[in-house]
Amino acid sequence: MSGSTININQFDRAYFIGVGGIGMSALARYFNGQGWSVGGYDKTKTTFTAQLESEGIEIHYSDFGSNIPTPYEDVTRTLVVYTPAIPSNFGELMHVRHSKYTVLKRAEVLGMITRDSKALGVAGTHGKTTTSTILAHLLNESSLKCNAFLGGISTNFQSNFIRGESDLTVVEADEFDRSFLQLNPFASIITSTDADHLDIYGSNDHFFDGFKEYVERIDVNGFLVRHSSVRINHKNEVTYGLDIPADYRGFNPRFEEGRFFFDLDTPSGCWTEVELGIPGLHNAENAIACIALCKGLGLTEDVIRHGLKTFAGVKRRFEYHIRTNDFIYIDDYAHHPTEICALVSSVRLLYPNQKITGVFQPHLFSRTRDFFDEFVRELSQLDEVILLPIYPAREEPLPGITSAALLEQIKVTEKRLANPIDAVNYLANKSSGVLLSIGAGDIDRIVPQLKKAFTE
Numbered sequence: 001m002s003g004s005t006i007n008i009n010q011f012d013r014a015y016f017i018g019v020g021g022i023g024m025s026a027l028a029r030y031f032n033g034q035g036w037s038v039g040g041y042d043k044t045k046t047t048f049t050a051q052l053e054s055e056g057i058e059i060h061y062s063d064f065g066s067n068i069p070t071p072y073e074d075v076t077r078t079l080v081v082y083t084p085a086i087p088s089n090f091g092e093l094m095h096v097r098h099s100k101y102t103v104l105k106r107a108e109v110l111g112m113i114t115r116d117s118k119a120l121g122v123a124g125t126h127g128k129t130t131t132s133t134i135l136a137h138l139l140n141e142s143s144l145k146c147n148a149f150l151g152g153i154s155t156n157f158q159s160n161f162i163r164g165e166s167d168l169t170v171v172e173a174d175e176f177d178r179s180f181l182q183l184n185p186f187a188s189i190i191t192s193t194d195a196d197h198l199d200i201y202g203s204n205d206h207f208f209d210g211f212k213e214y215v216e217r218i219d220v221n222g223f224l225v226r227h228s229s230v231r232i233n234h235k236n237e238v239t240y241g242l243d244i245p246a247d248y249r250g251f252n253p254r255f256e257e258g259r260f261f262f263d264l265d266t267p268s269g270c271w272t273e274v275e276l277g278i279p280g281l282h283n284a285e286n287a288i289a290c291i292a293l294c295k296g297l298g299l300t301e302d303v304i305r306h307g308l309k310t311f312a313g314v315k316r317r318f319e320y321h322i323r324t325n326d327f328i329y330i331d332d333y334a335h336h337p338t339e340i341c342a343l344v345s346s347v348r349l350l351y352p353n354q355k356i357t358g359v360f361q362p363h364l365f366s367r368t369r370d371f372f373d374e375f376v377r378e379l380s381q382l383d384e385v386i387l388l389p390i391y392p393a394r395e396e397p398l399p400g401i402t403s404a405a406l407l408e409q410i411k412v413t414e415k416r417l418a419n420p421i422d423a424v425n426y427l428a429n430k431s432s433g434v435l436l437s438i439g440a441g442d443i444d445r446i447v448p449q450l451k452k453a454f455t456e
Contacts, residue, residue: 006102008112011079015072016040017093018083019059020049022160023106023174026149027081028057029161030113037071040081041092065091066099075100081109084177085394107179110149114169114183117147120293121173123180123214124191124227126339128172131189131286133314136162136170138294138307146170152333155312168297173214175207176200180214186222187296189289190215190230194338196367208232225292227285238267240292242285248292250274253284255350264288271301277311279350280318282342287311316444318346321451328354328434329454331447335363335440337374344381347434354434359423359446361388361439365398368406376409382436384414386423391441420446428453 014031018024020042032038032055039058042049049059058069072078080096080103088094096103104112122132129151136148137156145164151172153160162170173180173188177200193211201207215232218224224234228241240248242262253262260279264271276287287308294304313319322329328351334343340360347356360379362368368375368390379385387403407415418426424446427435437443437450 006104006112008079008109010076011036011102012077013037013072013074014040014079014081015068015096016081017090017096018042018086019052019057020044020046021083021085021106022151022153023110023149023172024081024083025052026161027106027109027113028052029055029159030149030163032057033161033163039069039072063091066095068092068095078102079104079109081106087394105177105179105182107174107177107182110171110179111182111184114171117167117169118186119183120146120168120170121180121183121185121188121214121218122170122191123173123175123188123211124230125175125194125196126336126342127191127282127286128174129333130283130314130317131191131289132170132172134287134308134311135189135290135293137311138290138299138304139166139168139170139297140164141307141310142294142299142303144168144297144299150314152317153315155314156310175210175214178210181210181217183214184217184219186219187224187293188215188218188222189225189293190232191227191286191289192338193230193232194336195370196336223296225289225296227289238292238296240285240288242281242288248288250284250288253281253349255279260284262288264291266291266295271305274305275309277309278313278318280342280346281349282339282346283318318343321447322454326432327430327454329437329450330434331437331444333440334438335367337371337378340375340378340438341381343436343438344378347436351434355383355432356434356436357384357386357427357430358382358436358438359386359388359418359427359443361441361443362390362403362406363440364393365390365395365401369398369401372401372406372409375406376411379406380411382412383433385410385412386416386418386426388418388420388423388439388443391439391443393441424449424453430454 019040080101133154139146145166146168148162148170150160195204195207223236228239228246239246242250249265250262262284316333319331334340
């Protein structure tokens with residue numbers, strides 16, 4: 001049964017298989033706030049799952065099989081939500097599928113609960129989380145307000161879910177597993193269509209076709225905000241970009257006395273000295289996309305400027321952990337070569353005379369294989385490289401695709417392989433320059449260890 005044929009009001013409890021995931025947990029928080037009973041499974045207890053538990057969400061960390069908790073035994077009143085990252089032979093998933101529960105993917109449920117609102121989608125291979133979080137912040141600093149389901153923890157809101165009294169809902173339109181085809185947005189941003197998830201789509205052309213189908217789902221009375229490099233059109237559209245021709249064209253990005261600015265040409269005139277609360281060339285471009293969408297919704301320049309200036313960022317997106325005169329430590333979720341390029345380019349702009357060391361954990365064997373040469377090129381822009389083993393997630397190893405093979409091709413003199421413990425011990429001796437921890441796997445687990453080592 002698909003989400004489009006279900007009335008969500010028939011349920012009053014939700015059971016999540018993979019509740020600790022960033023997208024799943026936003027939905028869990030939504031239903032919890034609706035007064036539903038909410039519980040579920042996750043593989044590992046973390047600080048984040050502990051936070052969910054403190055909010056009243058019941059979580060366990062082993063496969064209960066057919067013995068799921070008593071509140072969720074009522075098949076007619078329980079909505080089961082699962083993530084595609086869960087193996088199909090997982091005991092609880094097999095049980096609910098064979099017991100006449102309504103079992104839906106996260107994306108189907110997101111489509112259901114945004115169906116009756118004006119969904120504002122943020123799609124694209126790169127920058128979805130930061131862009132959607134900027135957009136949600138701008139709207140909530142205005143009179144419009146919004147709800148938001150985010151792919152990261154907003155520093156301003158300290159959550160990945162925002163509940164607002166509004167008919168607007170900001171959602172990340174995720175291309176993984178074709179999830180974004182469950183949405184029918186009123187308006188959408190598309191940041192990029194660089195190929196990714198080729199294990200799902202099979203080819204660059206099929207990947208691009210997925211985005212074309214997504215654009216066709218935009219409301220006939222809505223509009224598209226697309227990066228100038230994106231070659232997909234909509235009858236109502238505006239383009240944006242940084243230092244490239246566009247309807248909203250950013251230029252002159254600069255870092256002055258610890259504050260980040262850019263200028264902007266718009267269809268109605270030039271904005272000078274636009275201040276963004278976080279630095280980075282890619283963040284400036286994400287902000288420009290949000291400016292364009294917010295102007296399309298009727299926000300004024302003054303309101304938008306205030307929102308951009310007060311934006312505090314997203315956890316694991318260009319997130320500063322140490323910032324002194326001699327030493328900078330930034331953690332970032334970048335896991336695609338284009339994202340690594342944007343990260344390193346931004347750091348070079350901010351700290352042009354500093355040595356940049358990057359510790360990188362490749363994410364997925366298939367992605368490492370598909371973009372091997374591109375990873376080599378972008379990681380070679382660093383001054384020093386430490387590679388952790390590839391994070392497999394849902395995948396089995398592929399012959400010849402290893403961090404050692406990647407390191408061999410990287411054109412940097414100072415480079416090494418390390419496991420997480422050895423990487424922390426080695427990096428603990430850093431006292432100058434810029435350190436980046438980069439990746440989408442579990443590299444974030446070494447962040448507190450590094451911070452402790454640097455401050456002891």
